[in-house]
Amino acid sequence: MGNAISLPKELEHLVDSLHMSNGLTSIFIEVLAINGSLLAKTNREKELIIWLAQRDQAIVGAGNVGFDIDEMPWTIDYFESEKGFILRAISNAMDGLGWERLSYEPRKDWVIGCLEKFRQMISAFDKEYVKSNNYLVWTEIEVDDDYPTIPVGYSKCETHGIYLSCHRCILCNNII
Numbered sequence: 001m002g003n004a005i006s007l008p009k010e011l012e013h014l015v016d017s018l019h020m021s022n023g024l025t026s027i028f029i030e031v032l033a034i035n036g037s038l039l040a041k042t043n044r045e046k047e048l049i050i051w052l053a054q055r056d057q058a059i060v061g062a063g064n065v066g067f068d069i070d071e072m073p074w075t076i077d078y079f080e081s082e083k084g085f086i087l088r089a090i091s092n093a094m095d096g097l098g099w100e101r102l103s104y105e106p107r108k109d110w111v112i113g114c115l116e117k118f119r120q121m122i123s124a125f126d127k128e129y130v131k132s133n134n135y136l137v138w139t140e141i142e143v144d145d146d147y148p149t150i151p152v153g154y155s156k157c158e159t160h161g162i163y164l165s166c167h168r169c170i171l172c173n174n175i176i
């Protein structure tokens, strides 16, 4: 079935939805998690990457990780810097940074095409469409006492250097 990433309905005419196979989605999320983890400085930036890394098909099931851009945990107060951060992470991923941390050799051109479309979507997304409640609801979800939504201290995987989510490390989980 694959996964789709979409802009909110009001903005769909600017960039249509990004459709990816399950395998392509995994690579897409993983290279963004790697680059976001290299770049993140503020807690909000780390949290955006943790949210993306939760879209882990090895745990939540293949084809279950599509999302709309306004579901991401943006905050109104820091929206412009959060958007700039995600755009830098996409740009670095498109430049091939950190890909050597993957345990496999992906079809780079396919992934880069998807990253370019995601870049266009994030560029088109605007503060007025931020649903700030999504951030609050997400941070308050108690998945499990031992595995909170945002791991205490923003810990990283010692092997892969990426932020852990409640599902632990998306790269460790993907090693078959």
Ligand SMILES: [Zn+2]
Binding pocket: 157, 158, 159, 160, 161, 169, 170, 171, 172, 173
């Ligand atoms: Zn790992």
